[in-house]
Amino acid sequence: MATQFVRYTPDVEKDDPRFDQNLQTVIKKTESYIAESVGAGGTGRALRDAHAKGYGLVRGEVEILDGLPPEYAQGIYATPGTHDALIRFSNGSPHAGADARLGAATGLALKMFGMPGPTLLEDEPDTGTFDYANINGPIFFCNTVEHYLFIQDLFLNAPAYFAQGRPGMHRFFTDFVTGKGTLDRDDWAWDEFLAYLRLSKTPPVNLLLSSYWTMGAVRHGDHIAKVRFTPEPSAAAKVVRRDLDTASEQEVFRPALQAELLERPFTFDIQVQLCTDLARMPVEDTTVEWPERLSPSFTVAKLRLPRQDISGPENLEKMDALSFTPWRVTAEHAPLGNIMRVRKEVYRRSSIERHQLNRQPRTEPRSADEVLGPLR
Template sequence: MAARFVRYTPDIEDDDPHFDKNVQTVIEKTENYIAESVEAGGTGRALRDAHAKGYGLVRGEVEILDGLPPEYAQGIYATPGTHDALIRFSNGSPHAGADARLGAATGLALKMFDIPGPTLLEDEPDTGTFDYANINGPIFFCNTVEHYLFIQELFLNAPAYFSQGRPGAHRFFTEFVTGKGTLDQDNWAWDEFLAFLRLSKTPPANVLLSSYWTMGAVRHGDYIAKVRIIPDPSSAAAVIRRNIDPASAAEVFRPALEAELQERPYAFDLQVQLCTDLERMPVEDTTVEWPEQLSPSVTVAKLRLPRQDISGSENLAKMDSLSFTPWRVTAEHRPLGNIMRARKEVYRQSSIERHKLNQQPRTEPRSADEVLDPPHESQ
């Protein structure tokens, strides 16, 4: 029997009466952290409050496949074709520095060009760009904006906790579960804490060998989905630098990415997993992994990376000037759930503050060529 996919309706999202107030508090904390990071971050520049360290900006091409089943051929995926793209690979931490100090959480932020239709960002509706901001885990460790307030504070101050050894780690874990003492015992953040522990045990890997999820649910035209970007099996099999040891050098992720892309092209599959059961595949609970047995992920596009040289310092500078947000999408791909909804204004204000402090123009590129030169034919 064919799966019955849940239709999108606005009432699948919870209404949090304190949402606006809590988001404003998150924004204020984020802006303070970014301002302080100019001196405290060790780079002399304002850092992102998450995914602060980038590993490289890469040119790519997204081919939206022809002949998709109608449930998957939704929104931008209803029109087969090829789009230039830029990809930012990054560490998930809000801190910079040696890779060994930052953990194994990594991100893949994708920007596609020449996508028709207005975006959901009111201050830049007609950019023609479409973003994904994905992480290397199928779950996330925060379910509400109220909880994000204390989880964000813990993560921004994590080095201070863990520099104190086991006592500091114990205090970090205790304050995570108890909401820094604000939660009743019956409401301790166990689900979120266990999700955090699961993600923290992700082994370090070459960023080309990781899979990357949208973190929360998104609209997929008439349906509800999660989107992941997963290595193409034949490309993954060709990767030489498979074992990444962050303790072996200050920089390990970027050199491995540079070397692989200089030697061979690479490809990912962009896949959509449609929701079939809101109880077992929830929108508001990001700590729950959607079972593939209920609804397998289906490839809707190929993300191809040509051979290229990203080794220059100008690559890092160009990467630093870009912004990515899960809300730079068309209405048919709207992020869903309160945590995803909070990212809209938090990401926007974070980008504004960072660009202002770094004295960078905050303009969305109209093409990949505006940012990176096309790869040479000889490559």
């Protein structure tokens, strides 16, 4: 029997009557944190409110594969071909500092060039770029914008909690589950807390050896999907610097990435997992991992990273000046669900605030060469 994939319709998303009100509160807190980070963040610059520490800006090429089955050959994946790309590897924390302090939640943000069609960003529809902003976990620890309000507070203030040792850690956990005392016992955020614990136990490995997911669901043309970048097995087998000890040095992720790319190329498979059951593969509940047994991830493209030198400080400066957002996509790939929807305006306003404070021009590049220069 052929697999029946769920067709996309607008009603797969639930309307939140308090969405706009909560969104404005999130934006206000985000802009305040970014402004304060100039003095408090330890770098003298405005930090992102998430993925504040970058590990490197990498040149790449995306090959969209030919001969894909019709249900996967949707949107940008309906047209085979190659596109230049830039990749930003980062830590998921809103703070900067030693890798051991920040943990092993990491991200891979991808920007593809020469993509046809208007984006969903009304203030920059014709950039010709297409972004993903993925994390190294198949789930997320927040399901509603209302819960995001207190979870955002917890993460922005995490150093103050954990500086108090075990009592501070216990208070952090209690405030997470109870919504800082705002939630009724029957509504305590257990699913989100357990998702956070699972993600916090991610072991530190070379950034090339992690898989990176879209966190929430996205449209895939006529269908609903999650997209991940996963190491191509043959490329992963060649990586020398594999398990990392964050206690051994202040910096471990960037040196390992830098050394590998200087010695050999690398390839990720870009894979699409189509939804077959909205009950077991939900759109609004991001704490639920979509089971591969219900719908295996299918490779639709290759992300190839050539050998390159990312060691110079200018690499980090160029990386810091870029913006990545899951909403710089075409309508056929729109992010789905309230948590994904809140990211649209929060990412945009965050980018504007950060670029203004750092006196950086906020313009989308037209090619990888424009940012990094020709590959030598």
